[in-house]
Ligand SMILES: CCCCC/C=C\C/C=C\CCCCCCCC(=O)SCCNC(=O)CCNC(=O)[C@H](O)C(C)(C)COP(=O)(O)OP(=O)(O)OC[C@H]1O[C@@H](n2cnc3c(N)ncnc32)[C@H](O)[C@@H]1OP(=O)(O)O
């Protein structure tokens with residue numbers, strides 16, 4: 460069998476979602492590790508006042524492509540943008556482009572999706588399911604297609620505790636759902652959405668489950684591969700450690716914790732976030748593309764997480780609201796207590812301070828948005844899943860030693876503390892565009908915040924003393940009793956440690 464690099468040589472690849480987080484890393488890796496790939500056709504829409512061409516040219520200037528640009532300044536010639544709005548009939552691809560793609564594409568990577576947890580059902584269905592169906596129809600017209608790789612999510616079946624590498628029966632027949640929703644107005648759809656999604660937490664996981672079923676329906680006609688990544692995070696090694704460009708999932712959590720805004724979050728202390736670096740997912744995707752040309756199956760990855768707050772203190776973000784000190788608890792009431800004490804109370808005080816300075820209050824608004832975002836993650840951070848991943852081991856055993864290094868997806872080699880450190884630095888550098896040279900000033904700012912906290916706490920104690928203790932005999936008696944008790948305990952402790960010495 461040809462190696463992965465050899466396999467992609469001379470091949471024309473179609474990628475949807477190439478402007479997204481994962482899509483960009485996939486394009487970069489293909490250009491870097493498979494330099495003889497013939498062409499990368501990417502489906503792109505105009506967006507935010509930018510034409511398709513402007514968006515692609517902007518994307519290729521991104522730091523992510525530095526090593527590819529250095530090796531081959533003409534790399535952009537291999538990237539062929541095709542105008543496409545995936546929510547439109549026929550994906551709004553022109554007939555000429557359909558002809559072109561039908562004649563030359565060998566492999567399709569379908570990454571595009573809406574990954575928002577609060578997406579209205581109709582839109583999520585349109586993009587995640589109907590567009591997938593349309594792409595499959597287009598794929599059937601491709602004369603030289605060898606593999607169709609669909610990127611799903613490990614949480615498509617999160618209503619189950621143990622998830623096998625199989626396509627489960629869909630919660631509803633997608634065709635029937637599409638037909639029923641067609642005539643309903645948005646208000647009705649919104650009302651019935653909770654009933655439809657049932658025991659799934661959001662429209663995202665629900666529509667991704669339907670999409671898997673839609674893809675599976677074509678398995679007799681196409682060579683299909685389905686990949687189910689879990690929580691995709693910053694890069695581990697490639698093209699450099701810590702590459703990240705969005706606020707999704709853990710990135711938003713890291714940033715909010717780093718800025719000292721997020722102090723408490725509901726999560727299961729025993730379970731860990733099922734984090735997987737984006738370069739690992741991309742390596743796996745390319746290996747699956749190579750293998751699917753021969754066989755069909757689906758895959759998923761794994762779990763880990765650790766000492767975030769220490770990393771955030773070592774690499775502080777600029778202008779933090781408070782010192783990073785985020786805690787997780789699985790207890791609802793404890794979490795609500797800390798939200799009140801550590802989120803809402805400081806926000807209120809700060810907004811009061813802003814009002815006194817004649818400025819517009821803003822902290823409460825920021826916290827309300829944070830609570831909405833964190834609330835949407837809670838379902839995933841509070842539970843644990845078991846995933847079967849036999850296919851990953853099988854695929855690994857099929858790779859040549861060179862491919863195992865070049866397209867490494869063996870996360871057992873990953874040093875998690877080092878990865879999390881690079882992830883934090885990545886969010887600082889690439890998401891927030893903060894300069895590493897500002898770290899001493901950011902540390903100084905944290906020290907200032909610590910001094911403000913000490914001063915505030917001292918004032919609070921003096922205030923409490925004045926209001927309660929100095930005015931009430933009973934409070935004074937309790938106070939003396941507590942102080943006396945502490946004193947006795949200290950004397951006993953000192954005496955017993957002298958004896959043992
Ligand atoms: C204390 C230690 C705890 C450690 C915990 C560690 C890990 C986290 C645990 C669990 C994570 C679970 C994640 C499960 C992932 C499942 C995997 C998948 O399959 S898909 C990928 C996941 N998808 C997402 O994460 C999308 C979630 N986001 C949304 O649904 C929406 O963005 C939203 C949160 C509902 C917010 O919507 P809203 O309309 O209010 O805002 P916008 O999205 O338009 O954004 C506006 C603005 O805000 C920025 N933004 C967005 N999200 C965040 C955020 N979390 N924190 C800060 N800022 C955020 C966004 O970039 C926009 O900025 P701008 O206007 O400048 O462009």
Ligand SMILES: NC(=O)C1=CN([C@@H]2O[C@H](COP(=O)(O)OP(=O)(O)OC[C@H]3O[C@@H](n4cnc5c(N)ncnc54)[C@H](OP(=O)(O)O)[C@@H]3O)[C@@H](O)[C@H]2O)C=CC1
Nearest residue numbers: 476477478479480481544545570571572612688689690691
């Ligand atoms: N990120 C994660 O943690 C995980 C992601 N996944 C899956 O991986 C895939 C990629 O995710 P990720 O890269 O993070 O997502 P992004 O949101 O970063 O990228 C989504 C891509 O889809 C494109 N897209 C969205 N709507 C349309 C549309 N109407 N027409 C054309 N293109 C559109 C976007 O294009 P545009 O730039 O024009 O908006 C973008 O390129 C998805 O299928 C997702 O379900 C799975 C597990 C975890």
